[in-house]
Amino acid sequence: MNIVIMGPAGSGKGTVSSAIVEKFGVTHISTGDMFRYNIANNTPLGLKAKTYMDQGKLVPDEVTIEMLAERLSRNDLNHGYLLDGFPRTLDQAKAFEKLETQLNMPIDVVLSMVLPLDMLVSRITGRRVCPKCGASYHIVNAKPKIDGICDVCGTALIQREDDTQEKLMVRLSEHDRNTAPVIEYYESKGLVKEVDASKSILEVEAQVCEILDLFR
Numbered sequence: 647m648n649i650v651i652m653g654p655a656g657s658g659k660g661t662v663s664s665a666i667v668e669k670f671g672v673t674h675i676s677t678g679d680m681f682r683y684n685i686a687n688n689t690p691l692g693l694k695a696k697t698y699m700d701q702g703k704l705v706p707d708e709v710t711i712e713m714l715a716e717r718l719s720r721n722d723l724n725h726g727y728l729l730d731g732f733p734r735t736l737d738q739a740k741a742f743e744k745l746e747t748q749l750n751m752p753i754d755v756v757l758s759m760v761l762p763l764d765m766l767v768s769r770i771t772g773r774r775v776c777p778k779c780g781a782s783y784h785i786v787n788a789k790p791k792i793d794g795i796c797d798v799c800g801t802a803l804i805q806r807e808d809d810t811q812e813k814l815m816v817r818l819s820e821h822d823r824n825t826a827p828v829i830e831y832y833e834s835k836g837l838v839k840e841v842d843a844s845k846s847i848l849e850v851e852a853q854v855c856e857i858l859d860l861f862r
């Protein structure tokens with residue numbers, strides 16, 4: 647079973663991905679991890695990607711696709727893949743389609759994590775992190791024992807600059823602008839299944855299992 651998971655940060659994508667891997671045995675391919683692996687191991691593609699990143703440039707899609715081709719060609723994908731963080735644009739989706747065909751690993755289903763904007767905003771803007779030990783909290787959903795203080799080490803909690811409403815809105819509108827055409831493209835192929843990500847983690851996982859059981 648080959649799966650693509652899409653959704654903005656704060657949609658619970660990471661947690662759901664772990665649950666899918668555990669239950670269905672698919673191989674999690676996160677493009678973020680893939681980049682880190684290639685760069686840390688100085689692979690030819692990692693070095694290529696690094697030259698762009700060092701100049702503050704985006705890594706071209708061809709490099710990412712080459713990395714994916716290499717990753718998907720390894721022999722540890724007996725139960726299929728769960729692709730996370732890619733494709734983010736229509737061009738990437740089209741490039742990936744060529745690769746899927748070449749490798750004979752077509753996408754079976756695209757999970758689209760959907761939740762209302764106000765909920766996404768409160769999830770992200772309510773996050774607080776400990777600058778010392780990295781523990782994370784939420785002002786409503788995961789409060790520290792003492793307001794504003796880390797349970798683990800007693801340090802004053804901070805809000806990450808990226809988690810402010812202003813920064814978040816910029817990030818979300820960019821995310822939507824890029825991914826809306828991708829979703830539309832996959833919808834036209836009948837691949838999209840929406841997941842109501844506003845529910846609790848357990849409910850979201852149950853929904854996802856119900857969807858994926860159809861493709862086993």
Ligand SMILES: [Zn+2]
Nearest residue numbers: 776779796799
């Ligand atoms: Zn701490």
